[in-house]
Amino acid sequence: MTITFITGANKGLGRETTRRLVEAGHTVVLGARDQERGAAAAADLGVRFVPIDITDDTSVATAAADIERHEGTLDVLINNAGMLSPQEDPNSITGADAQRLFDVNLFGAIRTTSAFLPLLRRSPDPVIINVTSGLGSLALTHDPSRVESTVNAPLYCASKAALTMLTTQYAKALPGVRINAVDPGYTATDLNGHTGTQTVTEGTDAIVALATEAPGSPSGRVVDRAGELP
Template sequence: MTVSLITGGNKGIGYETARQLLALGHQVYIGARDAGRGAKAAAELGARFVQLDVTDDASVSSALATIDAAEGRLDVLVHNAGVLETALDGPAALRSFDTNAVGIVRVTEAALPLLRKSSHANVVTVSSSAGSFWAVTNPERPEFGLPLALYSASKSAATMLTVHYAKAQPGIRFNAVEPGPTATDMTAAFGIGRPVEQSARVVVGMATLDASGPTGTFQDETGPLPW
C-alpha cells in the first residue's frame, strides 16, 4: 500500500487530494495545524491524522516520527499547506515565507529519511503560476493583474526549492504544480475558481508518477510551464 502525507489536508485542494488518493488505495495521512479540524477531516475521509504545523519544527518532527513508527516509510509527500496574505508588510511577509517556502524545507528535511525507504517516492509542491515571472509579466495571463506580491514571491521560492531538491535527490521525484484557479476558502475573496475535484486531479496525477516520470519540473494540467 502506498503511504501518502498531505500537509494542510483538512480542507480545499488538500482534502480533495486525500479523497482521490484514498480511492486509489493509498494509506493517507492528513497533516493539519488544527487538531480538531484535522481529526474531523480524517474521520470523514477514512484517512489518518497527524498534527502538523509546517511553521513549527517540533510539530513537523513529531508528525514524521508518528508515520515512521506506523509505516516505516513514506511514498508520497504533498506540500499543500499555504497562506495567502493580502497585506504588504513585514509580519505578513514573514508569515507568507514561513508557511509557503520555509515550511517546505522543514517538512522535506524531516521526511527525507522516510522517502529514501520508498521504492517510488514522489514529492509534489502545490505551487502557483502567480509565482512565474513569465505569467505575471504577460498581459494575456490572469496572473498579470493579481496584486499578490507576497504570495507570488513565496510561491516562486517554493518552485525553486522543489527544483533544487530534485537535483540534490535524484532517487526521488520532486515536482511543482499549478493546480489551476480553484474555488477554496483562500480564493473566496476573489470570487474565482473551479471545483476542487478538477484541480486535485492535477496534484494526484503528479503524486502517482511511475519510475519513468519527470522530476524537477513545474507543470499545470497541460504540461510544463515557463517560469
Template structure:
C-alpha cells in the same frame, strides 16, 4: 500500498487531493494544524490524520516519529500547506507581513521536506509534490491576458516563485527522490473567495504526479494543461 502524506489537507484543495488519492488506493495521512479538524476530515475519507504545523519544528518532528512508528516509510509527500497572508500594496508591505507568508509557504516546505527525507528514502519510488502557483510565474504575471497578472500579491507570488526554484534544486541534487512542482490554478475555495474552477480540477495536477509511481518525472513544473511557463 502507497503511503502518502499531504500537509494542510483538512480543507480545500488538500482535502480534495486526499479524497482522490484515497480513491486511487493510497494510504493517505492528512496533516493538519488542528488535530480535531484533521480527524474529522480523515474520518470522512477513511484516511489517517497527524497533527502537523509546518512552522513548528517540534510538531514536524513528532509527525515524523508517528509515521515512522506506524508505517516505517513514506512514499509520497505533498507539500500543500500555504497561506495568502495580509494583502497590501507592494509599496506598503512590511518585512513582517512577507515573513509571515514565507514562514509557511517556503520555510515550512523546507522544514517538512528535510525532516521526512529519511522516511522517504525507505519508500517505494519516493516522490515529493510541491504545490506552487502561476502567481509566482514571471511569464504569466507579465501577460495581461492571464488572470495571474490581475493580482499584485507580492508576498504570496514571490513565495511560490521560491517554491518552484526549491523544487528544481532538490530535483537536481537528490536523485533518489523525485521532486515536482504543480500549480492547481485558480480554484474555487475559501482561499480564493470562491473564484475559479472546481476543486476536482485544482487537485488534478498533484494527483497525476502522485500516482505515477516509478514513472514519475523529476524537476518539472506543471498544471492541468501541461508545462507551467516560468
C-alpha cells in the same frame, strides 16, 4: 501500497486530494494544524490523522516520528499547506508580513522535506510534490493573455516563486527523489473566498496525476492540469 502524507489537508485542495488518492488505492495520512478539524476530516474520509504545524520544527519532527512509528516508511509527500498574505499593499507591507507568509509557503516546505526525507528514502519510488502557483511564474505573470498577469500580490507571488525555485533546486540536488511542483490553477477554495473558476476536483487534477504517475517519470517540473509550465 503507496503511503502518502498531505499537509494542510483538512479542507480545500488537500482534502479533495486525500479523497481522490484514497480512491486510487493510496494509504493516505492526513496532516493539519487544527486538531479538531483535521480529526473530523480524517474520520469523514476514512484515513489516519496526524497533527502538524509546518511553522514549528518540533511539530514537524513529531509528525515524522508518528508516521515512522505507524507506517514505517513514506512514498509520497505533498506539501500542500499554504496561506495568502493579509497585507499586499506595497506601500505598507513589512518584513514581518513577509516573514509570516514565507514561514508557511516556503520555510514550511523546507521543514517537512528535511524531516521526511529519511522516511522517503526507504521507498523504492520516493516522491515530493510542492503545491505552488502560476502566480509564482515570471513567464505567466508577464503574459497579458494569462489571468496571472492581472494580479498584484507581491508577497504571495514572491513566496510561490521561491517555492518553485526550491523545487527545481531540490530536484537537482536529490536525484534519487522525484520532486515536482504543481500549479492547481484558480480554484474555488477558502483561500480565495471561493471566487476561483475551477472546482476543487479540477484543481487537484495535476496533484493527483503527479502522485500516481509511473516510477521513472521526470523530476524538476512545474505542471498544471493541462501539462508542463514554463
